[in-house]
Amino acid sequence: MHPSRSKWRHAFRVICDRIRTGELAAGDRVPTVHELMQEFSMSNTVAQKVHRALREAGLVETEPGTGSYVLEGAAEKLQAAHEDDD
Secondary structure, three states: OOHHHHHHHHHHHHHHHHHHHOOOOOOOEOOOHHHHHHHHOOOHHHHHHHHHHHHHOOOEEEEOOOEEEEOOOHHHHHHHHHHHHO
């Protein structure tokens, strides 16, 4: 697997787990692109891909100029998907 693909998938899964477990609750700001770059040692482009994937999954919404925030019901959506995988 291409290294950048695995980095964004790993970061995406980590953020999803934080939402599912309540570490990031509805209304909480998710890590910024810059914070993702630092935490996961990734490029700006790859960190943006993580944010895009979170939005496309319906887990966060982005407020221009302020950040991306966990949507109401995101944890439940992830928990249901997690239980389906078991």
